[in-house]
Amino acid sequence: MPLIDTHLHFDAPEFAADAAQRWALARAGGVAHAIVPAVAAGSFDRAIGVAAAFGMDVALGLHPLYLASHTAEHLHVLEQYLAQGRAVAVGECGLDFYVPGLDAQQQEALLLAQLKLARRFDLPVILHVRRSQDRVLKCLRQVRVRGGLVHAFNGSAQQAHAFIDLGFCLGFGGAMTYQGSQRIRRLAASLPLSALVLETDGPDMAPEWGQGVPNGPENLPRIAEVLAGLRGMPLAELAEATYQNVCRVVPALRRVV
Numbered sequence: 001m002p003l004i005d006t007h008l009h010f011d012a013p014e015f016a017a018d019a020a021q022r023w024a025l026a027r028a029g030g031v032a033h034a035i036v037p038a039v040a041a042g043s044f045d046r047a048i049g050v051a052a053a054f055g056m057d058v059a060l061g062l063h064p065l066y067l068a069s070h071t072a073e074h075l076h077v078l079e080q081y082l083a084q085g086r087a088v089a090v091g092e093c094g095l096d097f098y099v100p101g102l103d104a105q106q107q108e109a110l111l112l113a114q115l116k117l118a119r120r121f122d123l124p125v126i127l128h129v130r131r132s133q134d135r136v137l138k139c140l141r142q143v144r145v146r147g148g149l150v151h152a153f154n155g156s157a158q159q160a161h162a163f164i165d166l167g168f169c170l171g172f173g174g175a176m177t178y179q180g181s182q183r184i185r186r187l188a189a190s191l192p193l194s195a196l197v198l199e200t201d202g203p204d205m206a207p208e209w210g211q212g213v214p215n216g217p218e219n220l221p222r223i224a225e226v227l228a229g230l231r232g233m234p235l236a237e238l239a240e241a242t243y244q245n246v247c248r249v250v251p252a253l254r255r256v257v
Helices: 018-029 039-055 066-067 072-083 102-121 133-144 155-165 182-190 219-232 235-249
Strands: 003-005 031-037 057-060 090-094 127-131 148-151 170-173 196-198
Touching: 003 196, 003 235, 018 031, 018 090, 018 219, 018 235, 031 039, 031 090, 031 219, 039 057, 039 072, 057 072, 057 170, 066 102, 066 235, 072 102, 072 148, 090 102, 090 133, 102 127, 127 133, 133 155, 133 235, 148 235, 155 170, 155 182, 170 235, 182 219, 196 235, 219 235
Parallel strands: 003 031, 031 057, 057 090, 090 127, 127 148, 148 170, 170 196
Antiparallel strands: none
């Protein structure tokens, strides 16, 4: 049962004490692989090191939440790392219009610069899209990339299909496990299977059963069970389909089965 956690911040300090134990639990539950997305130039080496230590892949990007700390030099650093083949994708990058105090125009300029790098190096993109779906779609139409992954999708069905048409798969994780998340659960049940991937966003976005503690890759098998249940399909079939989806949109991903 080849499950892939497409969004795991395993370089976060919350995992410093028990990363090996939690990854062992995840592997025992069927998690075969993970993508570790870096969020700032200062964390690139740490993310690369953690990914290498656990046989994972890494993505490198400049996250909009850390807008105040990103500089033009950091874009140059990102370019150098991508040129060296250090990442399977560009990201986590995107737009966040939920957190106050983040300049929208600066965010958009940073995203467009990273999309241009992704296009230059023919890499997929891992997108952070928070209350900004239409604006991100506008950027993607302005700078066409090969596609990628939309992390923690939380838009409309129309927006979902717009991302799909641009070559993206949509990530579903902890939010989908809550009974009250009816809109997300309807999307998870009804969108094309070929457009879905699984994620934890560990240590964040804990599932319903894991509130109050850092989320981790060991929760992915149960998240997959929820998605399989919503779609009324066998877990093994869901796992295989989502695995193939990741391999399609992230071609450089290390094949593990």
